[in-house]
Structure formats: structure tokens, C-alpha cells
Amino acid sequence: MATAVQKITLSSSRDIPFNKLVLSQSNVRRVKAGVSIEDLAASIARRGLIQSLHVRAVLDGEGQETGMFEVPAGGRRYRALEMLVKQKRLNKTAPVPCVVGTTDSGILMEEISLAENDERVPAHPLDQYRAFQSMRDKGMAEEDIAAAFFVDVNVVKQRLRLASVSPALLDIYAEDGMELKHLMAFTVSQDHARQEQVWDTIRNSWQKEPYHIRRMLTETTVRASDKRAVFVGVDAYEAAGGIVMRDLFESDDGGWLQDIGLLDRLVSAKLTTIADEIATHGWKWVEAGVSIPYGVTHGLRAIKGVPLDITAQEQATRDALQEELDRLTAEYEDADELPDEIDQRLGEIEVAIDALDQRPVRYDPDEIAIAGVFVSIDSDGSLCIDRGYVRPEDERPVEAADGDAPEEEVDPETGEVRSPAVQRAVITIGGEPVRTEEDEEDDGLKPLPERLIIELTAHRTLALRDALATNPQVALTMLLHKLASDTFRHTAPTGCLEASVRHLYLSGQPEEMKASAAAQSENDRHDRWGDHVPADDQALWDWLEQLDDGTRLDLLAHCVSFGINALFERPNPHAASGISRHGLDVRLAQADRLAVATGLDMVAAGWKPTVGNYLGRVTKGRILEAVREGAGERAAQLIGHLKKGDMAKEAERLLADTGWLPEPLRMSDGVAGDDAQPVSQDGGDADLPAFLADDSEDDELSEPEDEEHVALVAAE
Incomplete structure (x- = not known):
């Protein structure tokens, strides 16, 4: 015989005039927390009473109802209503929605009060974001959203910033697959595919702190605190069309600059302008760069200049500044701490005096004619100019005896000494000569610009990848060649195959590469494989074992192709990421051999000379x-x-x-x-x-x- 289930009877609800309610002494909430009473009153005035009060009838000594009701659960709402009544914004007899509990239930009012507060669950941040997003989509301004919920507008902006995170990652967060701090770290990038790629890389790793996520997402960018960015100015970079990634959740020192190529062009243009101005002073050469290599002045003769005398006006200014400095120093000598305005003024005086003491230097015009200047960017982004160095080949020969002019300076027809030709300074930026209009008119053959060679070899690298991916046997041979070299020839250079295989991102390359046939072929092929490759590690192993040999070779060729690196780089064996001249030669020779083996034809691959690319x-x-x-x-x-x-x-x-x-x-x-x-x-x-x-x-x-x-x- 089945046992009857005891049915639950819920307490009834009804409207009770506010003046018939009193606050119960059984309410457990004593500590102020959450939204203030003032904000809660404003919310009720705007939206009404969203949640009813829980009340119980007040009994007299004989156990009879007195007509009054006490509030054990909802004390803050009661106080907010009370404030509205005192402000004459709510009638004291206004009906209040209440749930009336029975007095004979045996449940203590303290239990009801604690349960009402303890069972309340705050909104999930993702729900909060989606609510804010919905309100903004319906035309509500961010400031209005913040005012409606009594939060700072930055809170709204930060929550809305979660819109930049991949929906797949939002779903993972909603299922407690990651913490909010991880989700916020992903907002520094708008690239959903890259976000998902980073998460797949670190999800099972011990190293998945937010700073690690941000570093991986910004590894192909430049920080706004980089000396190049400070030198050019982030405003100038953005005015030129550059994009800055910013983190609204954490301090980012100004963000990250995404377009490194644009930044480098702006730096080069500004350095060129400065070098051009310096060249007008008669120097033989000006060498400019982001950094001047250490020891570059070794073997050069430094010419000495004579500091210019200080003018009477400048001396008077310096004396006045020194007098003010001495007076302020004496006045606050015994002070434990300087007032902010005095501290700032002392700093200004010291800077002004130092500027007056650093006198401009005058050089001998004859020495300027054979000397040069180094222009670079200091570590703090300021301009650094180092003048007056003579190269050995520019030293003048010993003067002819008896004041005779050298033979080449004498006009053979008139016998007169020729007037010296006007010297034009040779300007180099980053080791490359700066082109002038006269240079452009020069019909002679000159070495191709390094940047152009890098771009051209990037085209070839992409085409080589595509060619290798469709030649599995060649890919297998190349992979085995690399592995055998690493195993039996431990000092062998890396060559053109990064056999980790580590995907080499061709960042900072011309836009046209994205639309090339090779790029489209690579993307389509990767998407096709991506639809079948399992995400789970064991499932991937089982799947690979079940593939036939032909399919395995096709997948091998596709994976190996991502490691191809046939890029030209300036040899720099002394840097941590540099390549030696021998290593570069080996890389390019292997790239040629690979092109022959795959039958690569750059013409068939779609490259043709245009004004923009060559x-x-x-x-x-x-x-x-x-x-x-x-x-x-x-x-x-x-x-x-x-x-x-x-x-x-x-x-x-x-x-x-x-x-x-x-x-x-x-x-x-x-x-x-x-x-x-x-x-x-x-x-x-x-x-x-x-x-x-x-x-x-x-x-x-x-x-x-x-x-x-x-x-x-x-x-x-």
C-alpha cells in the first residue's frame, strides 16, 4: 500500500498598510553589506518593490492578533520604505506586498531571517554582462545603466568588455571551466580564434595565470611603454590608423600597439626628419637608428667642441633661479615633509638650472666637414644625439709643404685652386641609406632594401608551405632529414624547417599575402583537417592509429608545412634570437632545394611584380x-x-x-x-x-x- 505524500502549504500573501508593519528584533542581519539603504530606496522608487516582505502577526498576552505585523525577513527593504515615507515620497498607509507566515508553525523567526539572507545568491557576472548588453542593445547608455544599478560606469564598461571574448570561452566560464580572472585576461584581444587557441594550449597546463594569457595574446605586439612608442607617441600612432589593444580590467601601461610595421615606419620617418635637420649643419654623415650598437664609436676619433659662453640674460636667469633655490631650501630645511607645490617647484628649478649649465657646443667647421653624428632613441623614449666622430677613412691627408694645394684641387686649365664642392651629408636609418629625390633619379643598380627582401621571401615561404603540403613524400624526406641531422649532427644549423613543428606566424607582412592563392589554399586545408582532428589527447592518438598510410602522409605534410621558414633575416649571431651568416645561407639553400623538389613556381603561385610589392x-x-x-x-x-x-x-x-x-x-x-x-x-x-x-x-x-x-x- 503506497504512503500518501504530505502536501506543502505555502504561506498566503496580501497587501498590508505600511503603518501596520514593525521591524522584528529577530532579524539576524546586523552588519551593513551590499547596496546601501539610500540606493535601495532609490531602486524601489524607480522599479517598485520587487521582492515581498515576510511578516508574522504580532500577538498580545493572550495570544490574539493585535493587527500589527513584524518583519523578520526583509528588514533592509522595510528601512528603505520607511525612508521613502519620511521623504513624503510614499504614503504611510500605502499597501505593501507581504507573505504572511503562520504563528503556530514551530519555525523560529530567526531561522526564517537567516535562511532568507543565506539562500540569496548574487547574480553571476556573466548574467550581469548579458543583462547590461541587452540593455545597451535596446538603446540604454552605459552611464544610465550604471546609474540604474548604483555602480561606477567603469564596472559597466568592464562587464561589457566581455563581449570581446569568444562565445566558446564564455560558455566554458559559465560551466565553471575557468575563473573570472582568466576570462578578463582574454579581453586584451579581439581575435576569437587566437583566444581559443591560447586556451587550448594552457587549459591543462599549470601555467595559466592571467598575466601568462595576456602575454601569449600580445606576443606579436609592442607595449605602449616601449621606447619606440614613447618616441613617436601613441596619439600619433593612432592618428596614422594604428590600433591599440587595452585591458580595462588591469593596469596595462597604455596598452599594446598591434601594427608593429606602422610603428616602425613612423619611427623611421621621425628619425629621418631629425637626421635631415642635423645634416643641414654641415656634418659629413648622420647615422640614425632605434638603438646604436654598443662599441660603435670604437676606432673613431671624437672631436672636441667649445661650449658657448653664457649670455648676460641667461646668467641673470640662472642667478635668479639659484637665489630662489637657496631661499626655499633654507625655509624648509627643518620640515619633515615638503608640501607638494614646494617639492614640484624645487624640481622645476633644478631642471631649469641644469638646462642652462648644459651649454651648447660649437665645433670647428673644418672638423664638422669630416665628422658625423649618431642619432638614437634612449631607453625612456627620448631623443639621443651624439655628435662629433671622425671615421679613419675620412681623416684628411697630411697638408702639402709650403702651402701648395693638392694636385686634384687645382684646375689644370686655369691653374687656380678649385672651390670646394658643397657637401651633402650621408644619412642612414638602421644601417640603410635614406633615399632622396636625387637618389631616386639615379639610374644605377643598388642593393634591394632589406625590408623588401624580407617581404619577398615571406611570399616564397608561404608558397613553399603550400607546395610541401601537397607533396607528402617530400615532406617526409625533409622531416627525416631534419630529425637525422638533429640526432647525428648535433651542431647542424636549424635550416629552413622548424621541426618542432612550431607554427611560424608571418606577422607584419603585406596585406596582399592574406588574399593570395597559397594563403587561401592553406586556410581551406587547415579548416578541412580541423573538422576531423579530435580535441581529446587519447582520442587523437586512437584516431591517428586508424588512419590509412595515405591519409597519415597527407596530414604529416600539412603539419610539417607550418614549420617552413624561408625568411631572410639580417644576420645577428650576438642576439638571443639572432641567426649567423652561415645559418642564413643554410636556410636559403635548403629553401631552394625544397622549391626544386616540390616543383614550386612562384609565377604559378600567383606572384607578379606590382608598384606596391616591388x-x-x-x-x-x-x-x-x-x-x-x-x-x-x-x-x-x-x-x-x-x-x-x-x-x-x-x-x-x-x-x-x-x-x-x-x-x-x-x-x-x-x-x-x-x-x-x-x-x-x-x-x-x-x-x-x-x-x-x-x-x-x-x-x-x-x-x-x-x-x-x-x-x-x-x-x-
């Missing part, structure tokens, strides 16, 4: 050389008279379908392959536009039939 960034001599090799001598001659900008645009058209490649994208001299760069001959001239073509009807300009006497005429 022609607009080299000298006119380089442009003409490219056109000469790709489109023929005649085409080169007919654009030779154009200004550089027009020449680059026309060269882009002429080379569009020729398959011409610059040196960094060709095979090195010691490697032969099917993709070796052909050099076009004169017979391969591309069609020229009407304004460049030799279509004159003048008999004197027409081309004779005899090819040995062809006369080329350039457009005027």
Missing part, C-alpha cells in the same frame, strides 16, 4: 633592369625617360604576363631547377601603349628592315 620600392635602375629582363631592351629604352612613379606603373603593365621574378624569388646560382628564371631577349619585347610605341610616320624615324640598324626612339 616596382615602387626600388630605384629606377632596378625597374629598368626588370623590364629589360622581362619585356626586352626596346621596352626598357622607351620608358627610360619617365619619372619614377610613371615608370613603375608602366613597368607593372609591361611585366604583367612575362613571368619575371626578382632575385629573392629565383633559385640561387648553385641550384638548378625547372623554375629557374628565364631572361628575355630583345625578341621578346612586350607590346607598348601608343604613347610609348615608335609609331611615327616620319621616314626619318621609321624602322628599317635591316634588324642590325634598328633605331629606337623614346617618347618625349
Whole structure:
């Protein structure tokens, strides 16, 4: 026979006039916590009484109800209502929603009071964020949201900042898979894929403190406290279109600058402007850089300058400052602590006196003509200028006896001493010469800019990855070669395969790479594999064991391809992350061998010379050389008279379908392959536009039939 379940009867609810309520002495809450009574009263005035009071009838000595009710649970709400009554904002007989408990239940009022407070669960931060987000989506301003909940507006901004976190991570947090401090650390980045990648990396690691998450998310950025950022100014960086990542939850010293390439360009431009101004003072050379290597002045002769005399006005200013300094020092000599304004003034006086004592230096003009200047950025982001160094090759020869002028300074026709030529300072930024308008007009061949070589080899690295990923046997051979080298040749250089395999991110590279065929192929292939690779470690092992050999080789080739590094780097074996000259040679030689083995053709991979990726960034001599090799001598001659900008645009058209490649994208001299760069001959001239073509009807300009006497005429 089944036992009947005892049914629960809930207490009834009804409206009771406020003046019939009294606060119970059984209320357990004594310590003030949470929202203040004033804020709670304002909330009731705005939203009404959201939660009813729990009351019990007050009995007289004979156990009869007196018509009054005491409040054991809801004392703060009662006090808030009481405040509204005193403020004449609520009628003292206004009905109050109440749940009326029975007096004979046997449950003590203290138990009810404690349970009512103890069982109250604060809102989850994620629920708070979603509520704030919903209110903002409906048009409510952040300030209004903060005012409605009596919190600082920064609290609202911080909660809303959680919108920048991946929804997948929000779900993990909602299920207690991570702590709030971890979730807040992810807000420094807007890249959801990178956030999820970082979490997958550290989720089972002991090292998952918030600072570690922030460091991983900002490893390809520059802190705003970096001396380059301080030198340029974050405002100037943002004005140029740069993006700054900021952490609203923690102190971030100004945030992180995402576009390192833009920052470096701004630094270079500012250093160039400063170097140009210094060069106008007659120095032979100016070498500028973010940092000047230690010991760079070794072997150079430092010229000495004469400090300029202080003027009467400057001396009077210094005397007045010194007098004020002495007076304030004597006045506050016995003070335990200086007032803030006095301390600030003393600092200002000391700085002003120091500036007057650091006298400008005058150098001998003859010495300036053979000496140079180093310009760099100090550790605090300030400008550092070190003047007056003479290189050994610039030292003047011993003067001729009897005051005779050297032979090369005497005009052989007139016998007079030639006037000295006006010297133009040679300016270098980061070791690379700064181009001037005169340099741009120079038709001679010059070395390709280092930055351009890095970008070109980045294109090749991406194409090599794609080629290797579709050649599993080559990938297997290369991986075994790397592993065997590491096992049996412990001193072997790394080469072009990072066989960890560690994904080498090609940050700071041209935007066009993202839209290239190789990049699209790599992304599509990675997405296809990602749909099948299990996330669990044991499941991944079991899955790999079940794959057939062909599929395993395909996956191996895809994974190995992410370790390809065929980038050109400036050799710097003394830095922690530097590469030696030998190591760079090995890397590039292996890249050539890999290109031959995979049959890589950079033309087929989609690279072609444009104004943006090559022609607009080299000298006119380089442009003409490219056109000469790709489109023929005649085409080169007919654009030779154009200004550089027009020449680059026309060269882009002429080379569009020729398959011409610059040196960094060709095979090195010691490697032969099917993709070796052909050099076009004169017979391969591309069609020229009407304004460049030799279509004159003048008999004197027409081309004779005899090819040995062809006369080329350039457009005027």
C-alpha cells in the first residue's frame, strides 16, 4: 500500500498598510553589506518593490492578533520604505506586498531571517554582462545603466568588455571551466580564434595565470611603454590608423600597439626628419637608428667642441633661479615633509638650472666637414644625439709643404685652386641609406632594401608551405632529414624547417599575402583537417592509429608545412634570437632545394611584380633592369625617360604576363631547377601603349628592315 505524500502549504500573501508593519528584533542581519539603504530606496522608487516582505502577526498576552505585523525577513527593504515615507515620497498607509507566515508553525523567526539572507545568491557576472548588453542593445547608455544599478560606469564598461571574448570561452566560464580572472585576461584581444587557441594550449597546463594569457595574446605586439612608442607617441600612432589593444580590467601601461610595421615606419620617418635637420649643419654623415650598437664609436676619433659662453640674460636667469633655490631650501630645511607645490617647484628649478649649465657646443667647421653624428632613441623614449666622430677613412691627408694645394684641387686649365664642392651629408636609418629625390633619379643598380627582401621571401615561404603540403613524400624526406641531422649532427644549423613543428606566424607582412592563392589554399586545408582532428589527447592518438598510410602522409605534410621558414633575416649571431651568416645561407639553400623538389613556381603561385610589392620600392635602375629582363631592351629604352612613379606603373603593365621574378624569388646560382628564371631577349619585347610605341610616320624615324640598324626612339 503506497504512503500518501504530505502536501506543502505555502504561506498566503496580501497587501498590508505600511503603518501596520514593525521591524522584528529577530532579524539576524546586523552588519551593513551590499547596496546601501539610500540606493535601495532609490531602486524601489524607480522599479517598485520587487521582492515581498515576510511578516508574522504580532500577538498580545493572550495570544490574539493585535493587527500589527513584524518583519523578520526583509528588514533592509522595510528601512528603505520607511525612508521613502519620511521623504513624503510614499504614503504611510500605502499597501505593501507581504507573505504572511503562520504563528503556530514551530519555525523560529530567526531561522526564517537567516535562511532568507543565506539562500540569496548574487547574480553571476556573466548574467550581469548579458543583462547590461541587452540593455545597451535596446538603446540604454552605459552611464544610465550604471546609474540604474548604483555602480561606477567603469564596472559597466568592464562587464561589457566581455563581449570581446569568444562565445566558446564564455560558455566554458559559465560551466565553471575557468575563473573570472582568466576570462578578463582574454579581453586584451579581439581575435576569437587566437583566444581559443591560447586556451587550448594552457587549459591543462599549470601555467595559466592571467598575466601568462595576456602575454601569449600580445606576443606579436609592442607595449605602449616601449621606447619606440614613447618616441613617436601613441596619439600619433593612432592618428596614422594604428590600433591599440587595452585591458580595462588591469593596469596595462597604455596598452599594446598591434601594427608593429606602422610603428616602425613612423619611427623611421621621425628619425629621418631629425637626421635631415642635423645634416643641414654641415656634418659629413648622420647615422640614425632605434638603438646604436654598443662599441660603435670604437676606432673613431671624437672631436672636441667649445661650449658657448653664457649670455648676460641667461646668467641673470640662472642667478635668479639659484637665489630662489637657496631661499626655499633654507625655509624648509627643518620640515619633515615638503608640501607638494614646494617639492614640484624645487624640481622645476633644478631642471631649469641644469638646462642652462648644459651649454651648447660649437665645433670647428673644418672638423664638422669630416665628422658625423649618431642619432638614437634612449631607453625612456627620448631623443639621443651624439655628435662629433671622425671615421679613419675620412681623416684628411697630411697638408702639402709650403702651402701648395693638392694636385686634384687645382684646375689644370686655369691653374687656380678649385672651390670646394658643397657637401651633402650621408644619412642612414638602421644601417640603410635614406633615399632622396636625387637618389631616386639615379639610374644605377643598388642593393634591394632589406625590408623588401624580407617581404619577398615571406611570399616564397608561404608558397613553399603550400607546395610541401601537397607533396607528402617530400615532406617526409625533409622531416627525416631534419630529425637525422638533429640526432647525428648535433651542431647542424636549424635550416629552413622548424621541426618542432612550431607554427611560424608571418606577422607584419603585406596585406596582399592574406588574399593570395597559397594563403587561401592553406586556410581551406587547415579548416578541412580541423573538422576531423579530435580535441581529446587519447582520442587523437586512437584516431591517428586508424588512419590509412595515405591519409597519415597527407596530414604529416600539412603539419610539417607550418614549420617552413624561408625568411631572410639580417644576420645577428650576438642576439638571443639572432641567426649567423652561415645559418642564413643554410636556410636559403635548403629553401631552394625544397622549391626544386616540390616543383614550386612562384609565377604559378600567383606572384607578379606590382608598384606596391616591388616596382615602387626600388630605384629606377632596378625597374629598368626588370623590364629589360622581362619585356626586352626596346621596352626598357622607351620608358627610360619617365619619372619614377610613371615608370613603375608602366613597368607593372609591361611585366604583367612575362613571368619575371626578382632575385629573392629565383633559385640561387648553385641550384638548378625547372623554375629557374628565364631572361628575355630583345625578341621578346612586350607590346607598348601608343604613347610609348615608335609609331611615327616620319621616314626619318621609321624602322628599317635591316634588324642590325634598328633605331629606337623614346617618347618625349
